[in-house]
Amino acid sequence: MLTEVTATRYVTPMREGGSLPGLVEADDLTSYVMKFTGAGQGRKTLVAEVICGRLARRLGLRVPDLVALDLDPVIGLGEPDPEVQELLKASGGTNLGTRFLPRALGFDPLAYTVDPLEAGRIVWFDALINNVDRSWRNPNMLVWHGELWLIDHGASMIWHHNWRGAPAWAGKAYDATDHALAPYGPDIAAAAAELAPRVTPELLAEAAADVPDVWLVDEPGFDDPDAVRRAYADTLLERAATIHERVTLPERDATPNRRAPGWIQGAGR
Known part of the structure; x- marks a missing residue:
């Protein structure tokens, strides 16, 4: 299960996303980006964040630590924005916290180079969870200590908004022509050979249990x-076996990838 902590101070809203997450401090002396149960996208966004984030970590991809963050809305009484006040009032209880990565930079496809093997792992993973929110317009990746970190998986696993249609999603293709890492020649076949055998019923059950x-x-x-958890695991398990055969990538540009400047390679150090 997720580690449970309590929010002790609401620091500031973070207006990069539509769900209006907030930066908070917790009783474990750590800062987190809090995503709220009372946000317009609802609790399924948080479910997707947990399952996808925990699965990514188990597959060796870098995702910031996740915690169950208990919120007493009273901590935000000093926040002047009425929209934030309403969000806090609607989100008392268990919310999601993502560890804040200080001095991390947003991924810039024009300034940072990615190895085809790493690009392949990330694109394959996004195909597995049907992540529609990792385009060049909104990469949802950070560069921290010179390495790529994946964030914001709330828009994934779209099938959980209509469980009757979930079985059909196992065979759906994944269009990666707009993916932020498509220009780096992601090696999908190598990623599938490495990662697909590791997506077992036991692994998925562990991720859903969180x-x-x-x-x-x-x-x-x-x-x-528990029945809902099994439904998530069943859909992902079936999808993992052959999704690499249905990933669409753009034709590769002959222009070599740009190399990252030194100040970006060392970002967050």
């Missing part, structure tokens, strides 16, 4: 939270 029950209760069509 989702707090409170975000899964009362899901239409399911008897209890």
Whole structure:
């Protein structure tokens, strides 16, 4: 299960995303980017963040630590923005915290080079979870200590918005022509050979087990939270076996990749 911490200070809203996450400090003396259950996207966004983030970590990809972040809305009484106040009031209880990476830089495809093997692992993973939110317009990757970190998976696993259609998603293709890492020649076949055998029922059960029950209760069509967890695991397991055969990449540009300037290679050090 996720480590449980308590938010002790609301620092500032972070207006990069549509869900209006906030930077908070917690009782473990760590800063987190908090994503709220009361945001317009609802709790399924948080479920996707947990399952995809934990699965990525188990597959060796870099994702900031996730915690279950308990919120008492009173900590935001000094926040002057009425929109933020309403969000805090609607989000008392268990929310999601993503460890804040100080001095991290947003990934810039024009300034940072990525090895085809690493690019392949990330594109394959995004194909597995059907991540539609890693385009060159909005890469949702950070450069920290010279390495790529993946963030913001809330728009993934779109099938959980209509569970009746979930079985069909196992065979859906993934269009990576707009993916932020498409220009780097991602080696999808090598990624599949390495990662697909590791996506086992046990691994998926572990990732789904980290989702707090409170975000899964009362899901239409399911008897209890464990039944919802099994549905996530079943869909991802079937998808993992052959998704590499249905990834569409653009034709490669003959122009060599730009090399990252030294100040970017050392970002966050």
